[in-house]
């Protein structure tokens with residue numbers, strides 16, 4: 705091998721090694737910089753407030769602030785839900801979205817039922833369908849109590865299906 709060919713050969717080897725080192729450093733750096741922008745993350749539990757906000761057997765519409773981050777952006781959105789306390793102290797929380805086609809419903813003290821104004825679905829205190837086209841009971845949301853504070857795991861579910869399916 706002549707001197708010039710040997711130099712060319714070693715030059716190519718060095719360039720290839722440099723390229724591999726560059727890739728080895730560049731890919732993780734790129735992932736660190738780019739991946740967060742592709743991910744949308746929401747805080748799982750939202751603090752609702754003191755437990756005494758919740759009334760015995762009388763659903764109340766409450767709000768939580770959901771924090772989420774999408775890439776480098778952080779945002780807060782307000783979401784509502786319905787909740788009441790059972791005589792044994794268990795807190796029941798429902799998504800505020802009717803399981804038929806997604807309208808907002810409300811609790812009627814006079815009727816002791818949840819009423820959806822869009823197509824007249826009616827649900828009892830436990831969320832069971834009593835009348836109307838709703839294909840399943842109201843969607844429950846997990847709750848937890850820490851000290852005297854209530855937390856809810858806010859989620860949304862697809863409307864119009866016989867089974868609860870998270871969006």
Ligand code: FES
Nearest residue numbers: 802804805820823
């Ligand atoms: S959306 Fe509630 S009954 Fe249709």
